[in-house]
Amino acid sequence: MEVRKALTCVLISVFLWAGDAQDSVPDSVLNCCEGDVLFLLDSSGSVSSYEFSRMVDFLAELLLPFSLGPDQVRVGLLQVGTDPHLEFGFDAYSSQQGLQAALERTKQLKGDTNTVDALLVARDQVLKQGVPGGARPDLPRVLVWLTDGVDPGEVREPMTRLREEGVAVLVVSTGHGNYQVLREVASPPTEENLFFVDIDDINIISEDLRDAIIEIIRAERLHVKSVTATSAQLEWRPVLAGTGYYDIQFGPIRTGQTGGTGGPGTSPGTGSGPFQRITRPGDASSAQLIGLRPDTTYTVTLTPKANLEFLNSLKATFTTQTVNPPQPEVQTLSTVSVSESSSSSVRVSWAPLLPHLIQDYQVEYWALPSGPLRVTSVSNRQNSTVLTDLQPDTQYLLTVSARQSNGRERAMSVKACTQEVLPALSDLQLTTVGNESVQLRWKGSFDGLRGYWVTWERGQSQRSTLYLPPNRLSTTLNHVPSRARVCVSPVYRTARGEGLCCTA
Numbered sequence: 001m002e003v004r005k006a007l008t009c010v011l012i013s014v015f016l017w018a019g020d021a022q023d024s025v026p027d028s029v030l031n032c033c034e035g036d037v038l039f040l041l042d043s044s045g046s047v048s049s050y051e052f053s054r055m056v057d058f059l060a061e062l063l064l065p066f067s068l069g070p071d072q073v074r075v076g077l078l079q080v081g082t083d084p085h086l087e088f089g090f091d092a093y094s095s096q097q098g099l100q101a102a103l104e105r106t107k108q109l110k111g112d113t114n115t116v117d118a119l120l121v122a123r124d125q126v127l128k129q130g131v132p133g134g135a136r137p138d139l140p141r142v143l144v145w146l147t148d149g150v151d152p153g154e155v156r157e158p159m160t161r162l163r164e165e166g167v168a169v170l171v172v173s174t175g176h177g178n179y180q181v182l183r184e185v186a187s188p189p190t191e192e193n194l195f196f197v198d199i200d201d202i203n204i205i206s207e208d209l210r211d212a213i214i215e216i217i218r219a220e221r222l223h224v225k226s227v228t229a230t231s232a233q234l235e236w237r238p239v240l241a242g243t244g245y246y247d248i249q250f251g252p253i254r255t256g257q258t259g260g261t262g263g264p265g266t267s268p269g270t271g272s273g274p275f276q277r278i279t280r281p282g283d284a285s286s287a288q289l290i291g292l293r294p295d296t297t298y299t300v301t302l303t304p305k306a307n308l309e310f311l312n313s314l315k316a317t318f319t320t321q322t323v324n325p326p327q328p329e330v331q332t333l334s335t336v337s338v339s340e341s342s343s344s345s346v347r348v349s350w351a352p353l354l355p356h357l358i359q360d361y362q363v364e365y366w367a368l369p370s371g372p373l374r375v376t377s378v379s380n381r382q383n384s385t386v387l388t389d390l391q392p393d394t395q396y397l398l399t400v401s402a403r404q405s406n407g408r409e410r411a412m413s414v415k416a417c418t419q420e421v422l423p424a425l426s427d428l429q430l431t432t433v434g435n436e437s438v439q440l441r442w443k444g445s446f447d448g449l450r451g452y453w454v455t456w457e458r459g460q461s462q463r464s465t466l467y468l469p470p471n472r473l474s475t476t477l478n479h480v481p482s483r484a485r486v487c488v489s490p491v492y493r494t495a496r497g498e499g500l501c502c503t504a
Contacts, residue, residue: 035217081109084118149177159185251275
């Protein structure tokens, strides 16, 4: 009872502190950002109550430093279950005290992991701009998916649609999910937006995940959009309030140049060198860059100019599109098959074999539904490999990835089953107990045993059979002719094991 009281006091203290936490975090975090962040939280039955409470506590810690409100960061929470449940929308809370209390009240849904339907609701939230409860126009939108990785469903297509519509997708997996799927749905760069962590250690990624979110929704940002082979559109958040002007300088990045707005032999201020300069009035929020070279990487710097105030410059880098027609993609992986299955191994093969294009092959495999992930690399001159140390009578998901030297990758998956172990019968004894009657005794009781199959001859071309449950290790047969052959075989789920025979 004393321990329970102490814990209660600690929790009360934590939430009292959370209400005033914004007074103790740096201004660089408090007022850093402006955007809408929707958390997609796995609340299904595959997540234990302990794991769910750890996830909610993690969200509370992750969001604590942010300033909330209509002109700063807004947060929504959508739970994944049999039916998706919007715990709260973007305009629900404008203070940390309200948000932290709402997270504390959040209850787990249980049920199925219906992520696909939840993504439909998420898409409606982050794309319905300009209406109550929806995302704000012209501001970054982020979807953070927290999942245990167990059977998320066909999420590739809806996640891809969200990314194509401008939503940044970050993924946190606390289980052994399909790495290939999670890597495909996370926004690039994957190494910064995809996190795998044990639920007990989830707090170690708080800072990295928070930094990834800040990097997307930071208020001071120069956007480059609608890039073609010869033009690009710049967009920024107005900071001059109609006074002063914006100075914009842009030019190609030459070999050996890593940044800056000029270099030896350039005149970025006059536009006489490779760098060009344009200006826009203080109430502008966009500019069109024209006359660009195709397939060229450019750097652009926007500097707000005000009479009495120094404001930071904003920089961005982009690459114009190529004018050459895209080359047809080589089908580096078209078939994946399995063969030579045994109780502890299986051979996986793939085609075609293209060593001049492929850097290496990677095979990922794990026991369904949630076994540990195992990975093996294979030379680019091999089109098959044998996976060993597998569990008998188990279904595995195998994913083969063909990784090209240019960074492209193609993957295909296939399911494989290992064979059941079928121990043979041992020590069959036959004893005569009367006229045309014999007693059979044997040793058995193996793992996975379903029963015993007894067969014996009853005359010319006649055979009798008898099926016995697994707990029977003896039986008596009547009307067995002299010198008749009697056999006993163990029966398993998939087949009969090797039996023994005696002659009466």
